[in-house]
Amino acid sequence: MKHREVNCPTCRKKFNYFDSAFRPFCSERCRLIDLGQWLSESYTVPAEKLTPDEIDTLEKLHEKENSEEDGNEDKYEDDQE
Ligand SMILES: [Zn+2]
Incomplete structure (x- = not known):
């Protein structure tokens, strides 16, 4: 059995790193708190510490927030004649 004691x-x-499904956090709660802090700091924290999965989740959340602001998407597709 793998055992490695780390601090959340x-x-x-302190918890066993290999016991947690939310590592490096001890619980889902702590993981969400950390993600929330990251969001509120508006992407100032280096992204390397997140998994691609988490980045994806955060980007979707961020898109949702922004999509309510800009409703006008003008595209110029006909400048070729
Ligand atoms: Zn924790």
């Missing part, structure tokens, strides 16, 4: 980046609690 969010709550600093």
Whole structure:
């Protein structure tokens, strides 16, 4: 059995890294808190520490927020004659 004790980046609690489905966090709650902080800092944190899956989720969330602001998408497709 693998065992590696680490500290959760969010709550600093010690847990077995291989026990958690939400590593490097101890729980889903801590993971969401961390993602929330990342979002509120508007992408100032380097993205390398996130998995591609998490980046995808965050980008979808971000798109949702923005799509309500810009409703006008003008495309210039006919400047060829
Ligand atoms: Zn935690």
